[in-house]
Amino acid sequence: MPRVFAHRGMSSLAPENTLAAFRLCREHGVRWFECDVDVLADGTVILTHDTTFDRCTNTTGGYYHLEKSDLEKIDAGSWFGDEFIGERIPTLDDLFALMEELDLSVNIEIKSRENTAHSLITNLAQGIKQSGLNKQKRIIVSSFDCALVAEFKKICDVPVGCIFDINTLADDWAATMKWVDATYVNPSNNGLKREHVDMFKKEGYGVNVWTVNELDRANQLFNWGVDGIFTDVAQKFPSRYKFLLKTEQN
Numbered sequence: 718m719p720r721v722f723a724h725r726g727m728s729s730l731a732p733e734n735t736l737a738a739f740r741l742c743r744e745h746g747v748r749w750f751e752c753d754v755d756v757l758a759d760g761t762v763i764l765t766h767d768t769t770f771d772r773c774t775n776t777t778g779g780y781y782h783l784e785k786s787d788l789e790k791i792d793a794g795s796w797f798g799d800e801f802i803g804e805r806i807p808t809l810d811d812l813f814a815l816m817e818e819l820d821l822s823v824n825i826e827i828k829s830r831e832n833t834a835h836s837l838i839t840n841l842a843q844g845i846k847q848s849g850l851n852k853q854k855r856i857i858v859s860s861f862d863c864a865l866v867a868e869f870k871k872i873c874d875v876p877v878g879c880i881f882d883i884n885t886l887a888d889d890w891a892a893t894m895k896w897v898d899a900t901y902v903n904p905s906n907n908g909l910k911r912e913h914v915d916m917f918k919k920e921g922y923g924v925n926v927w928t929v930n931e932l933d934r935a936n937q938l939f940n941w942g943v944d945g946i947f948t949d950v951a952q953k954f955p956s957r958y959k960f961l962l963k964t965e966q967n
């Protein structure tokens with residue numbers, strides 16, 4: 718059964734990559750969501766898409782010099798709406814606690830930056846193992862940086878995916894997938910054709926496409942055999958793709 722992932726949480730209804738955005742998944746019956754992770758100076762894994770806080774908080778600048786306690790002063794919700802004033806940038810521990818509480822599942826995207834990548838994957842792997850959620854098949858980890866995914870896979874037993882821009886897909890993509898020991902290909906929606914999907918499925922990979930915000934395009938992709946799509950508008954999708962309102966084991 719095809720899957721809808723709420724991209725950065727319910728990111729058209731709440732500030733992206735916040736607990737508020739993930740909580741709304743429960744309300745809308747969406748079991749699976751996507752989030753982006755990076756790491757602070759003290760090794761705390763945080764949920765954020767960008768390399769600076771400029772776009773999605775009330776402050777500016779990078780965060781690689783910050784520690785966990787610094788997050789208490791930063792508001793990640795007031796830019797989006799009054800009801801989100803006081804929303805914090807979540808840590809990995811916050812994320813896992815909420816997933817336990819609401820019975821959610823996640824595709825975690827590793828944001829790879831040269832100097833912090835090792836700290837990020839080490840602390841991410843440790844957090845995942847401590848959570849035990851990997852044993853319940855509720856976590857997928859992916860990245861554009863396939864070498865980093867390969868490194869991560871060696872230290873943490875979870876299904877992993879390689880994210881590709883389909884317009885620049887390398888000829889040796891299949892060799893990369895094997896080397897990484899990946900379960901999923903995550904291709905861009907932009908430029909994706911039926912031949913690509915056939916090619917990925919022929920090699921036996923799960924295919925999760927980003928970012929699909931139109932219902933008819935999602936339907937087309939699912940009819941081609943795509944396994945999942947990441948969307949900013951998960952609330953618009955029928956319940957059969959979302960799983961919390963049904964009994965499927967997904």
Ligand code: G3P
Pocket residue numbers: 724751753766826859880903927947
């Ligand atoms: O994980 C799929 C998608 O999120 C990749 O792009 O920039 O939205 O993190 P981006």
Ligand code: MG
Pocket residue numbers: 751752753826
């Ligand atoms: Mg992402």
